[in-house]
Amino acid sequence: MFDSSPPADRRLSRRVTALAVAGTALTLAVPASATAVSGADRATAAAPDPVSSFSFTAQERKDALAYWTPARIKAVGKSVDLGPTGPKTKTWTGPQLKTVGRMFMVNAAGADTWCTATAVKSANRSVVMTAGHCVRRSASPVNTNMSMVFVPAYSKGKQPYGAFAVRTVLTPRAFAEEGTNDVAAMVVDADRSGRRLTDVVGGSPIAFNRAVGGKISSFGYPATRPQLGEELLRCVGTEKKEDGQRMIPCDMTGGSSGGPWLADFKETTGQGTLVSVNSSLDGFTPTKMYGEIFGATAKTMYGRAERG
Secondary structure, three states: OOOOOOOOOOOOOOOOOOOOOOOOOEEEOOOOOOOOOOOHHHHHHOOOOOOOEHHHHHHHHHHHHHHHOHHHHHHHOEEEEEOOOOOOEEEEOOOOOOOEEEEEOOOOOOOEEEEEEEEEEEOOOOOOEOOOOHOEOOOOOOEEEEEEEEOOOOOOEEEEOOOEEEEEEEEHHHHHHHHOOOEEEEEEEEOOOOHHHHHHHHOEEEOOOOOOOOEEEEEEEEOOOOOOOOEEEEEEEEEEOOEEEEEEEEEOOOOOOOEEEEEEEEEEOOOOOEHHHHOOOOOOOOHHHHHHHOOOOHHHHHHHHOOO
């Protein structure tokens, strides 16, 4: 995690949790049942909801779209320079990845910032996946990000498919309360023309409980120069399991948080299956990128998002 304010994914280094202070959106906690139970039923009834969520009002979503003007987006990109882009990280020059975009927000400390996110196939055609630390401060349930918008296929100031305001955010409760399981699902509004997200850009398929191994393409908008978040970059590596997470050799840094890990990626079409998202690095001069293994809680979270 970086100590400079933006980007919001300050977790993406040192493998510790990020962000700060309180936002305006409230976490919706589900209270434990007060019904008397006994025996084996007690553990089931008392088990906390594995998913934590918060939402934005219609006015907050309208304000978010108005807030992120081209000038503000340009300014936030110039606000952070995390050094030169690493040798393992390359500019993506293949087909336009419509489903991958830059996600802008005001973090819990009140600073403008960004992450990376991906539109995925879903029943409501409106779900975006990113990292948990891109949407809230870990292990601090009330500290959530604000003014969140997703801009698919962002490139050098261009927004070819417009911007989509974030309506609802879901994370594992373990991330909100303990800082573990760093993944998030978001439900976005239709665009200004009334079109749903994946009707406009399509959606990447998502896999849960997929075995670790094989070639991975990881994408993101890191705040390294010369790109400074303005271009989509990529790392490619064979993943391994390390410390209970997926790991690939990669030196992308802050700004790439939440970016997709695509398995079975086809360079000619730009299509692959989402198996994780950029979560953390092994240090300030990174050589490894880590991502969560999407398990039962991530699947539950995604399922709720696609019904939202």
